[in-house]
Amino acid sequence: MTDLDFDHFRQLVRLRSGLALTPDKAYLVLSRLAPIARAEGLPDVPALLTRLRLGAPEVLLRRCVDAMATHESFFFRDGTPFNLLAERVLPGLIEARRASRSLRIWCAACSSGQEPYSVAMLLQEAGGALAGWRTEIVATDMSESILAKARSGLYTDFEVNRGLSEARRNRWFTQEGAAWRVSPALQQMVSFRPQNLLQGAAGLGTFDVIFCRNVLIYFDVPQKRAIFADLATALADHGALFLGSAETVIGITEAFELTPGAPGLYRPSTVPAALARTA
Numbered sequence: 716m717t718d719l720d721f722d723h724f725r726q727l728v729r730l731r732s733g734l735a736l737t738p739d740k741a742y743l744v745l746s747r748l749a750p751i752a753r754a755e756g757l758p759d760v761p762a763l764l765t766r767l768r769l770g771a772p773e774v775l776l777r778r779c780v781d782a783m784a785t786h787e788s789f790f791f792r793d794g795t796p797f798n799l800l801a802e803r804v805l806p807g808l809i810e811a812r813r814a815s816r817s818l819r820i821w822c823a824a825c826s827s828g829q830e831p832y833s834v835a836m837l838l839q840e841a842g843g844a845l846a847g848w849r850t851e852i853v854a855t856d857m858s859e860s861i862l863a864k865a866r867s868g869l870y871t872d873f874e875v876n877r878g879l880s881e882a883r884r885n886r887w888f889t890q891e892g893a894a895w896r897v898s899p900a901l902q903q904m905v906s907f908r909p910q911n912l913l914q915g916a917a918g919l920g921t922f923d924v925i926f927c928r929n930v931l932i933y934f935d936v937p938q939k940r941a942i943f944a945d946l947a948t949a950l951a952d953h954g955a956l957f958l959g960s961a962e963t964v965i966g967i968t969e970a971f972e973l974t975p976g977a978p979g980l981y982r983p984s985t986v987p988a989a990l991a992r993t994a
């Protein structure tokens with residue numbers, strides 16, 4: 716592939732998804748775009764990159780940017796955030812929201828849906844405590860193709876055996892041939908919507924809990940800062956933000972602080988920004 720085409724593609728991916736493709740990632744571009752080049756009837760990936768640079772339809776541009784994203788996810792990923800949600804965050808919110816009896820949860824960059832469906836299981840399992848409440852899980856991702864998989868609620872044997880106990884698998888999924896289908900009770904709790912974190916969160920409303928896990932790692936500091944500002948606006952009073960285990964607010968934003976003894980659980984900062992800067 717020519718430097719010109721590769722640089723153009725790197726720029727396209729960076730602009731649209733935030734992902735920084737360093738020059739040593741050329742091998743990744745070659746392997747991830749190969750099926751698309753084939754499907755387009757092109758001889759190879761370099762030919763596809765030239766086509767992208769010279770002007771390709773929007774749908775093809777999107778497919779190529781999507782192909783570079785990592786969609787790795789699994790049910791109850793890392794355990795701790797979900798235990799904290801069930802044992803600390805939900806009890807606090809049930810108390811704080813007893814007048815409105817409503818809860819909104821946002822799973823940003825939800826990938827193939829394991830995260831929002833895990834949250835839905837926990838809300839269902841909270842049973843009586845949330846009986847009669849309005850609960851809504853909004854799950855977003857920039858990738859339309861991964862959202863289509865999430866919406867389908869269909870998982871392979873491998874996927875349902877990653878993170879799910881047998882009891883939960885049998886309770887919340889039914890087997891359909893080689894696949895497992897998530898129960899309608901969970902499916903109707905989650906609304907999947909396309910959303911790019913680099914384009915703000917306006918229009919989604921406010922949330923009591925936000926999961927934004929294992930995606931900020933792909934962004935540079937100014938992009939993270941802008942996303943944290945949007946998350947701070949979207950998070951309601953007494954709200955909770957969950958980040959991935961490799962993600963932090965340190966040196967990026969003063970809008971959130973880590974909850975002591977609760978890895979990955981952040982709350983809106985109690986220290987006014989001006990004081991925090993001089994502390």
Ligand SMILES: C[S@@+](CC[C@H](N)C(=O)[O-])C[C@H]1O[C@@H](n2cnc3c(N)ncnc32)[C@H](O)[C@@H]1O
Nearest residue numbers: 732784787788824826857858911912928929930
């Ligand atoms: C590694 S997955 C994380 C899935 C899930 N949050 C978890 O922790 O298991 C990262 C997801 O972020 C999405 N993504 C990447 N850049 C994005 C952006 N700018 N806006 C929204 N989603 C993005 C990708 O499509 C991918 O599905």
